[in-house]
Amino acid sequence: MNSKFDLTGKVAIITGGNGGLGLGIAKGLASVGAKVAVVGRNQDKINNAVEQLQAEGADALGIQCDVSQEDDVNRMVKETVARFGRIDILFNNAAISWGIPAETMTLEQWNNFIAINLTSCFLTSKACFPEMVKAGGGKIINVGSIITKLGFGKLVHYAAAKGGMDHMTQSLAQGWGKHNIQVNALLPGLVDTEMMPCEGPKKNKLVDYAVKRTPVGKFGRPSDFYGISILLASPASNFITGSIIVVDGGLSLSI
Amino acid sequence: MDIFDLTGKVAIITGGNGGLGLGIAKGLASEGCAVALVGRNRTKIDAAVAEMTELGYKALGVQADVSQEDDVNRMVKETADHFGRVDIPGQQRRHQLGRGAGKLTSNNGTSSSPST
Numbered sequence: 056m057n058s059k060f061d062l063t064g065k066v067a068i069i070t071g072g073n074g075g076l077g078l079g080i081a082k083g084l085a086s087v088g089a090k091v092a093v094v095g096r097n098q099d100k101i102n103n104a105v106e107q108l109q110a111e112g113a114d115a116l117g118i119q120c121d122v123s124q125e126d127d128v129n130r131m132v133k134e135t136v137a138r139f140g141r142i143d144i145l146f147n148n149a150a151i152s153w154g155i156p157a158e159t160m161t162l163e164q165w166n167n168f169i170a171i172n173l174t175s176c177f178l179t180s181k182a183c184f185p186e187m188v189k190a191g192g193g194k195i196i197n198v199g200s201i202i203t204k205l206g207f208g209k210l211v212h213y214a215a216a217k218g219g220m221d222h223m224t225q226s227l228a229q230g231w232g233k234h235n236i237q238v239n240a241l242l243p244g245l246v247d248t249e250m251m252p253c254e255g256p257k258k259n260k261l262v263d264y265a266v267k268r269t270p271v272g273k274f275g276r277p278s279d280f281y282g283i284s285i286l287l288a289s290p291a292s293n294f295i296t297g298s299i300i301v302v303d304g305g306l307s308l309s310i
Numbered sequence: 311m312d313i314f315d316l317t318g319k320v321a322i323i324t325g326g327n328g329g330l331g332l333g334i335a336k337g338l339a340s341e342g343c344a345v346a347l348v349g350r351n352r353t354k355i356d357a358a359v360a361e362m363t364e365l366g367y368k369a370l371g372v373q374a375d376v377s378q379e380d381d382v383n384r385m386v387k388e389t390a391d392h393f394g395r396v397d398i399p400g401q402q403r404r405h406q407l408g409r410g411a412g413k414l415t416s417n418n419g420t421s422s423s424p425s426t
Contacts, residue, residue: 059340060314282313 059291063088066139067288068132070122070179071149073100075248076198078107079277080146080284085113087285089144092116092135114139122149122175123167132182142186144288147176147220148198152250154209165212172216176223180238184231192235196287197224199299201244201307217242221299228297237296239287244303246275270305279304317342321398322389324376327354332361339367343398346370346389368393 067084071077072093081091085108093104093115101117108115116138120131135142150172155164180195187193200217202210221240228238245265247253253262253274266274283302286292301307321338325331327349335345339362347358347369355371362369370392374385390396 285313 060087060285060289062144062285062289065089065143065288066092066135066141067144067146068092068094068135068142068179068183069146069148070094070120070175071198072146073097073104073117075250076243076246076277076280077146077148078104079280080148080198081108081115082111082113082278083281083284084144084288085111085115086281087289089288090114090116090139092118092131092139094118094120094122094131094149096121121171122179123170125178128175128178128182132179132186136186141190142183142193143190144194144196145179145183145187146196146198146284146288147179149175150198150216150250152210152213154207155212156209157211160212168212169216169219172213173219173223176220180223180227184234184236187236188234193237194288194292195224195227195231195236195238196284197221197238197240199224199240199242201242201301201303203242203299204301204307205310224299225297232296237287237292239292239295239297240299241280241283241287242299242301242303242307243275243280244301244306245269246277246279248277265306265310268306268309269303270309273304275302275304314341319343319397320346320389320393320395322346322348322372322385322396324348324374327351327358327371332358335362335369336365336367338398339365339369344368344370344393346372346385346393348372348374348376348385350375 062084067089069077069081069091072081073095081093085091091108091113093101095101096119098119101119105115105117118131118134120127122128176197197220199220202214203218203221224238224240231238245251245253252258262274316338321343323331323335323345326335326347335347339345347355349355350373352373355373359369359371370389372385372388374381376382386396
């Protein structure tokens with residue numbers, strides 16, 4: 056392994072790391088030596104994720120946490136430090152999504168959605184900040200969505216949350232640059248996960264249409280995010296901050 | 311498997327005989343890529359190739375004016391003849407055209423005087 060991409064001795068927190076894209080990211084980081092804390096709400100999924108990671112030789116910790124709750128987030132960060140001694144990398148990947156038109160969404164639904172998808176990024180970043188300063192720097196990667204390049208009438212809440220993440224990325228990058236913390240966002244398109252099944256009986260009806268229009272001619276899989284995740288978490292990206300990187304096989308260019 | 315491994319790949323870097331282009335070449339070569347360094351200034355090309363060779367990298371220098379179609383075609387041919395293939399056609403030039411590259415003819419272009 057070339058040293059630019061080596062994460063030996065580094066510690067990463069991946070919210071929503073107990074499945075789908077988050078687990079893919081955790082596997083990618085672990086494959087180049089990072090210790091990983093996978094965070095989620097569903098304990099069964101956490102156990103399964105930790106088992107999968109350990110089977111691949113990773114030093115992995117599972118932490119149950121509701122990332123919309125400040126106390127929970129602070130405890131999660133504390134547990135990670137207690138086990139691994141430091142925090143270098145944070146992937147804000149946890150998200151929920153469901154389609155509903157703005158005119159029928161209740162304020163309670165909206166607030167809950169924004170709390171889980173956007174406020175969580177503030178809470179986790181804030182909680183990790185002192186640990187990253189202590190470690191001499193850090194990497195924060197916000198996992199957004201190509202929705203911020205497009206628009207969907209039934210996903211106004213999702214677009215608002217992800218748009219907030221994009222701009223949080225840029226301003227955090229500016230604010231925390233002096234602490235050697237680089238903050239970037241990656242925007243996935245179509246990825247085969249529980250949120251957007253791309254094959255099998257639960258396959259989303261948009262998949263075939265989208266794949267046909269995607270320049271690379273296929274939908275994404277969590278393993279397609281190994282490269283960009285390792286890049287943005289490693290010293291190879293020390294000159295990249297405040298960038299919002301589309302990782303969608305070209306889908307957003309042509310849909 | 312190392313997903314950043316470029317062993318066996320061949321890259322062309324125009325403007326690769328100095329500055330950012332040479333930096334790009336070193337980055338690719340450090341992952342095992344063979345590189346063709348393209349520029350107009352023979353002295354800079356030779357110095358860049360010597361520097362790369364010293365680092366243990368596979369580098370070929372090609373003198374070409376990338377605004378000239380014949381020159382560009384010769385550059386690609388020399389690279390393919392030397393290394394056997396071309397995988398990464400790096401664009402490290404200031405003058406670029408917003409047209410579909412595959413369909414563009416030299417008549418669509420504007421003549422330019424590249425500054426590097």
